[in-house]
Amino acid sequence: MVSRSVKVSLAVFSCLAAMLLSGMIYGWAPIQLFLIQEHQYEELCDQHEKAPCPAQLRKLSNIYTVGSFVIILMALPGGFFLDQVGPQATVALSAILNVIGLVLFGASDSKTFDYFAFSYAVMAAAGALAMFAGFPVSFVLPEYQTLILSGVSCCFDASCIIFQIFYTLNQWTGVSRKGLFWGYSVVAILVMGPIFYFWSLIKAEERRQAEMEGGKDIYVSMSDESTHIASSELEPSDMPLAMPGASEVIATGQGRTAGEDTAPEKDEEDLTHLKLSRQMQSLAFATNLGFTIVGILRATLYIGINGILLGLYGDADTGYAYNNTFGVILPLGVLLAPMISRTVDAVGMLNTMQATNLFSVANFALAMIPNLQVQVVNFIIFAMFRAYLYSCIAAFNAKTFGVETMGRFMGMCNSIGAFGILLQPFIIDAIFGVFHGRPTVMCIIFILIGLALTAAIELYRRHIRRSYGAMLGDTLTSVSSVGLRESVASRESRRSSKGIVFSGRFPSSFRTQSFDDTFGPPPTVRTRAD
Structure with missing residues (x-):
């Protein structure tokens, strides 16, 4: 058994x-200043410039x-790579690419060894893989799943x-770019190495349990559709108790009416048992994709127009001073992970998405107020929106x-959402x-887009509630029919021993006190046909 300390350390x-x-490549401004001070690519300037x-x-x-x-482009192949080979191999590849990118960037020179763009792209690919490799950790500690997902997203x-720290160290201590980047490649190994080791312990334990129990690998087949059985084929004792209301149905034969506008707890939908193609056809995917596209566009656009404002x-x-203040406040979203x-x-998930959307609506509304002190408050709201946005998507x-x-x-969400960024220019x-x-008119337009997104999320909520009502109705019908068949068969068996045999619906004249004590009253349900 893998100890809890190993999982927490992971x-x-x-x-x-x-x-x-x-996501360190997004801190480009100080690196650009770094390279300008080193006179990189200055040979491209005319003599009089x-x-x-x-x-x-x-x-x-x-x-x-x-x-x-590249970091956007890597989202889709990186996601497929993670699903196919698992987090351990993803961590290993990320570490290798990080070391290559950091070493090359540190050694590059515009005149003699111009690998700046290539090495920056390699670091970007490594960063995307490092973020993606952190998401499966949330399934190792499911009780902290949301916290881990939020933590990874906020840390990104x-x-x-x-x-910015690199540039500050250079200014304060005089350490060279090569020294900073080569030294940081060692940091990358020291950070990624333990992650690879912890995953090896977890995978070894999974294989050991699979061999002992004849089960499947937990990571690879956690939601294998072949393990799911239609509810109509289950015995009453086998009904999924995780579904709200199911335990009540099994215990009493009664429950909420099918088709009612009822909802599972917190309006969350579980599609883990479906195949990828079915998941992609779901309204859940369409809703999250729309949330991602609109959210990423608003996040990048505000950063682009903030200087103009x-x-x-x-x-x-x-x-x-306020421009610099914005740069300081923006990374502080990492502190919001527990919140x-x-x-x-x-x-619940949908209410959190609605709150995230309202943060952005407030952000664009406050952006229209011509007061610098108000904009500091707006910086904080935007930092909250950005942190909540990526955490909600994950x-x-x-x-x-x-x-x-x-x-x-x-x-898919990040890659498709990235196309929205193309609208920014x-x-x-x-x-x-x-x-x-x-930008006042543009701010108003994005406020209206935010309100439209609010309506779209509410439509998805209604879809969940209608689907849940129908599913609960089917479950009630299945439970009642199975229970009635068992009751009839059991009663027939006992009556046949006394020479009494009957078929069809159980006659009310044969309902004795002993029968009711044993089986309880016949379950009463209403279906859509009723």
């Missing part, structure tokens, strides 16, 4: 890996463009601060679709060209 190191390695010149800045910008494209957001409100007069976990556990996929397909759903062009540099 969760801690997985969050640490996400914090240190997963003062560095940094446009050609140099475009070349540096291309490095970030390649990296940000906060990892953009790593390169602050400039309109007079940030230049403060020496861009996000408690929110999901307390009010938690919804885990709770609804399960560990077997979670990687693929995370990959056109939106910013519209702000300057159509709206004369004022």
Whole structure:
């Protein structure tokens, strides 16, 4: 038996890996400043141009463009890779790519060894894999599933601060870029190595249990559809007690009316027993995909227009103090992981998604107020929205679709959601060209989009409640018919020993006190046909 300390250590190191390695490429601004101070690509400038010149800045910008494209592109193949080979191999590949990327970036030089873009792309791919490898840990400690998913997602957001730390260390101590990146490659090994080891212990225990019990590997076949049996084929004692109301039905033969607008606890849907193709056709997938596309677009757009807004409100007069404040507040979303976990556990997944959406609506509403002090409050709201957004996407996929397909759903949601980012340049062009540099109209449009998303989530909630009502009705019908057949067969057997045999519905004239004491009254249900 794997000790609990091993599982907890795995969760801690997985969050640490996400914090240190997963999204650090998004901290591009300090690295760009780092390279400018080293005169990288300065040879592209004309003799009469003062560095940094446009050609140099475009070349540096291309490095970030390649990296940000790769980390998005890796979402889908990374998710499939995780589902096919498991988290241990994903951790190993991430560690190898991180070391390669860090070493190459540290050694690169624009004149003699120009591998900046390539190494940045390798670090981006490694970061995507590091984040994805952290998600299955939530199934090792299911009682802390939401907390772990929130922790990994929030740590991914906060990892953009790593390169700011690099730049600060360079300014304070004079340590070179090569020294920083090569030293950090050792940190990557020290963080990813224990994760690989902890997974090996867990997998060894799973194999041992499978050999002893003749079962299946817990990670690979946790939600194997072949293990699920239709409720109509189950005996009353075999009915799934996890379904709300089922235990009441089994115990008393009575329950809520089929087709009523009832709901499972917290309006959550479990589709883990379905095949991937069926899961992709579900309204759950469509809802989370819409939530992801709209959420990612709003998150990236606000970051893009925030500087425009602050400039309109007079940030230049403060020496861009509020712009710097935004950069400090943004990574602090990592501190919200416990709060996000408690929110999901307390009010449910859909209510948490609604709260997340309202954070964004409030964010764009406050963005229209021309007051810099108000914008500091807005920075905090946006940091909360961003942390909740990525945590909700991961938690919804885990709770609804399960560990077997979670990687693929995370990959699909992030990859498709990334196409929404392609709208951002056109939106910013519209702000300057159509709206004369004022984002007010665009903020109103995104407030309306947020309200529409609220309605879409509520429609999905109604779908869950209707589906649950129908499922409960089918279960009641199945339980009553099975119970009645058993009652009839048992009564016939006892009567036949006395020479009394009958068939068909059980006559009310033969309902004796002893029969009622033994079997209870016949269950009464209402179905849609009633």
